[in-house]
Every structure is written in C-alpha cells, then in structure tokens.
Amino acid sequence: MNLTDMELQGRCQRFLDAQPHMRKLGLNVVGACPYQVTIELPVQETLFSGQANTYMHGGVLTTMVDHASSAATLCALEDYELCPTLDLRIDHMSRPAQDMPLYVEAECYRVTRKVLFTRATVYQLTTEQPIAYAISTFMRPDPGTTDPAFKAMIEGRSQTNHGAQHD
C-alpha cells in the first residue's frame, strides 16, 4: 500500500460525501490507515425516540456497518474499485446508549483476486466493549468496469473534488 493515512482518509471522506444517504445521516470519517477505517455517527436528536427508548438505533447501526465495511475496502486497494456487497452479518452484543456517539472500526482483512473480506466492531467507549460485530464480503468488479469519473473523484484526481484536500 503506497497511500498515506491522510490520502486514505481523503478517499473515505469523498466516498462518504458522494452518497446522499450518508450526508443525510451526518456520518464522519474519523481515521483511516491501510486496510482500516473508523466512522462516527454523532449524537443526533432526529434519531432519538421519545416513545421507545429501546430501539432508537434500530436500522441505523446496520447502515453504518455496511458503509464502514465498504469504506474499509477503499483502504485495501491501491486503485478505487466499486465493489458490490455480497453479504453482511451483524451480531448485536449490547444496546447502545442514545446520548453517546457510535463508532464503527472496520478492517478489510483479506484481499483476493475476486473477493474482499471485512470485519467490523461497533462501539461507544472502547472496542473492548463492543455493541456489535459484523463480517461482510465484497465482490471485486472486472477491471475497467468502475465508472472512470467516479473513480477519479474518489481518488481525488478530478475538478469536482468534494471535501478533503489532497493532491
């Protein structure tokens, strides 16, 4: 991996910014390094439930984990490839507190010619006290099939560069 942590974080940030749903949820990339990324969901009143305190994160956590796992694939490949998700499994260990930010640390731990494997931990205080664990697999596209303009944008090579400054 010839990319620096800052370059990887820039890629992950542009990837996040390019997705309307991620902007809507207000997720942040808080750190990246080769094969790994950490995403934050800040505390948001719109996600609070006055009625059923018990299930305020229902669904949100799934979306976050899916996104973080996908971002981890960006940190494992030299050139950006749009990799569709094959499957995702999440085990829920404990219930998150709604007044604290949620973090997902995701790692792409194995890269093969066709498939990428990721694992992720959701936590609030430390990864030693997990809210959830997840594993996921992604399919690598055939060479040259990723949209060139989108690839250039994620890699930070185009004029329509959203967000983080590199190059």
Add this chain to the structure above:
Amino acid sequence: MIEQPIDSLVAKAHRDGEYQPLIDLIPYARIIGVECQRYGEEMIFRLPRNPDNIGNPTLPALHGGVIASFMELTAVFQLMLQQHTPTPPKIIDFSVDYMRAGLDKDTFAICEIARQGRRVSNCSVIAWQDKKRQPIASARAHFLIDQR
C-alpha cells in the same frame, strides 16, 4: 421519556388500519420512509423511492445499508404487529445476502416468522422491486421476545 406499551399501540393500529404511528416510533424508519399496508393476514412493507436513500450515485442505486435496515425494520414491525408484546423485539443477529442492485425506485419487503419460540423468533425477509420472484436481497434474523 414516556414509554407507552407497544401492545396498546399495536391494538390501535390494527383497529384503525393505520400503521404509520407505530412505524414512526422508530426514528430511522421515518427517516428512510418505511410504510406498511395490510392485505388480510399479510403485511407488505414499502420503501418509496427517495433521493436521500441513494448510496451509489453512478447507477444510481439504493444504499446497501438502507436495504438491509429496511429489511431489519420489516422484521421488527412484523413481530410487533403479530405478537402483542409490551416492548419491541430485541435484535440478536441479522444476516443479509444481496442478490441484485436496488435501483432508484420503490422497494417492497415481506417477513415470514419461520419459527416462534418462547423466547426467540427466527425471521426471514425478502426484498424486491419489480418482481417478487426476483428479489434484490434476502435476510434472516433472530430476535429476543419479551413475553409477559
């Protein structure tokens, strides 16, 4: 925090045939725009086309996480509507297989409770867009049920 028992809200929803107040209890369901229609015994959940739910802007396609969350919420609501428990079911695990890209259009989902134990429910969910026989994703999940 006012916690109204879920079973009384469920009874009201069935009585009025109006499920939106129940769905709106879960903020994220409201954010992505989950809706529900009852056809006799069957509940069909709908996720109307919404530009805010896009994940892949190049196709454009729905965010995979949104599809998975929609399916998870489908199972949660199905259990709430079917089981008359005082609190929402608590998720234990969730697993989704993606089969086709979810395009920028309405998505539907249906949940089948494969096994209802005393404490745990096993659910399977499928999601589709044009044809139910060509699902975009299938999922299964376990939930803990709070029995009185």
